[in-house]
Every structure is written in C-alpha cells, then in structure tokens.
Amino acid sequence: MLNTDLKLSWLDSGLWLDLFRGAGIRSPVRTLPCTPGDMRKWLRKIDVSAAQVCEYTGCRTLNEYQEKNPSTPLFAFLGIILEAKREGMLPELIDTPSVPAQNCVETTNESELVPA
Numbered sequence: 736m737l738n739t740d741l742k743l744s745w746l747d748s749g750l751w752l753d754l755f756r757g758a759g760i761r762s763p764v765r766t767l768p769c770t771p772g773d774m775r776k777w778l779r780k781i782d783v784s785a786a787q788v789c790e791y792t793g794c795r796t797l798n799e800y801q802e803k804n805p806s807t808p809l810f811a812f813l814g815i816i817l818e819a820k821r822e823g824m825l826p827e828l829i830d831t832p833s834v835p836a837q838n839c840v841e842t843t844n845e846s847e848l849v850p851a
Contacts, residue, residue, distance in 0.1 A: 751814025771797040
C-alpha cells in the first residue's frame, strides 16, 4: 500500500542510485516506508551497524529515527547512510559479539544498539 505521507522527490536520488550500484545492491522501492526491521535488514547489506547510524544521527534507536522522520522512505534513509559512509562520516565502532560497540548500550532488542 502506498504511503502518501512519504516524501518521494529527493535532489540526491541520482547520487544515491549510483551509491546503491557501487555497493552492489538494488535500491529499495522508493515508496517503502522506514521501519526499524527493514532498516536493520538493509543496513546489514551495506555493512553498517545500527550503532553507527545512532551515533551519526544522534538518535538513540532506529525507532526514534523513524519517529523523528516519518516522511522519509527507506530509499532516502539508505541513500543518506551510503553517502555518509562514502564521505567517511560514519563513526568507526569497535565491537565484539560479547561486548556492545563503544558508547552504546543494548536495548531489549538484541540487534539494536543505542548510544549510552
């Protein structure tokens, strides 16, 4: 179902399409809304963690990002993150399976990390 509240026109969409190609993935459908589950799924495809996104955006969780940006489709979210990754703007977080990434704490959802 089409979400008519999503912003569908983005000046950087051409650049983002190139970044998707460069990452070796197809872009998500432009009318697909951002949901934390889809965000995590696609972040794994581009080798970016939820913790990196939280540090970069200043949001404590992916849910918070979605709540603060309800008109942003998944396509734009990923384009912004790929652009930040290309520019070296994503923080390098060191984590191991047993220790959360630096400056992050675990939420009740084990796959989502938030800044401390």
